[in-house]
Amino acid sequence: MTEIIAVANQKGGVGKTTTAVNLSAALALEGQRVLLVDMDPQGNATSGCGLEKEDLTTSVYDALLENIPVRQAIIATSMKGMDLLPANGNLIGAEVELVHEIGREYFLKRCLERISGEYRYVLIDCPPSLGLLTVNALTAANEVIVPLQCEFYAMEGLSQLLRTLRLIKNSVNPRLHMLGILLTMFDVRNNISHQVREEVCRHFRDRVFRTVINRNVRLSEAPSFGKNIFEYDERCVGALAYQTLAKELMGKGGNG
């Protein structure tokens, strides 16, 4: 059984890419077969895995528009058990090209159906918008993780995102299930962090991951070396947090 998980939030800079890359790596370290899909034209998840976007001859763009079989665009990363379906700037074009297609929401779903079964987890990094690329991710996924930065502005976007998840569930993807809200960049010295945590736990109770990702400068340094946090500094606070998250996630899912 393959769990396809979208990492989504239209608010920018909340830790979607950092979560998608490092949770994938942590799951691979736990012996799971993982595919990371980069659905953001910025291609941050691709460079976070150490790949140069300019060197790519194929990407998720080609697989989406069915120019090539998806397997051809998938590459192995430096992490054993973790593969990547990379993105580059071409992906911007996909949003415009897909908008006139019939069944425009299902292109990624169709793409991933061809390879599901080969991976235990597929994580999809989404761009900061609720456009067609994110809708494709939410249609292909059976679960969603919502990273939430512990800041005031980030709280504001939550109700809009939850409305979109309900719309998707009632239309193109009835099996879509929110796995949980993940608090990120939590700073123990900062009042706002504590206020956001209290408010989120009050409203969402058991739909909040117990694991909280603290602000940790090592997490923002790692991608500049093209490494995930375990390759960069496996004993730091950030690495332990994503390791704990991986264990919590595995505990939530089926044991398939």
Added chain:
Amino acid sequence: MTEIIAVANQKGGVGKTTTAVNLSAALALEGQRVLLVDMDPQGNATSGCGLEKEDLTTSVYDALLENIPVRQAIIATSMKGMDLLPANGNLIGAEVELVHEIGREYFLKRCLERISGEYRYVLIDCPPSLGLLTVNALTAANEVIVPLQCEFYAMEGLSQLLRTLRLIKNSVNPRLHMLGILLTMFDVRNNISHQVREEVCRHFRDRVFRTVINRNVRLSEAPSFGKNIFEYDERCVGALAYQTLAKELMGKGGNG
């Protein structure tokens, strides 16, 4: 003469809204007449000015689609000299509705032409994408400020943004001029911040604002009280930084 300035960067969470709100307030404190336009469906600039999005009966959405004259949607803020053209969730619909219109890039430009002359500065807060709302802002503007968070991932998106600015300049808005890159969330203790600053200054030389906005927790606290930084804590590092930026901006522009 009205200077219309888009605050844009498709990378999320880099300080676009924080800059648009607090630079507008700083310019108003310098005695300028300022209009802040919220072009992000998240409506963060609107709540950063202390307004409840749910209470709005009209918004930039209605003015864009010409349901009402733009003056009717503009409201005064608690800051003397600073008005707001607010946004709410309806704005998500505009992106879809405009895509099939002829001259879809010019809707905001047409809207602002009716009121230009009444303001010395118009600042437009953009969403974290290069979709039609941002394209409308870049078509209506004569200048662009690009906030850049001092982090690795934020650097990656810069070349894509500059390509888009060139495309806009060569097509729908020949007078578009980049005022400068604004370094935000600079943390003196963090190596990455210094590396990003060196690299940006080397590549962009005089197209980087001398003013740097340091990371300052007061800037992230202010919006939770519905206040700009000058109403919340006028002596803090964040307030002084945006005051300095306003003076630098006024020095760059014509004395019109």
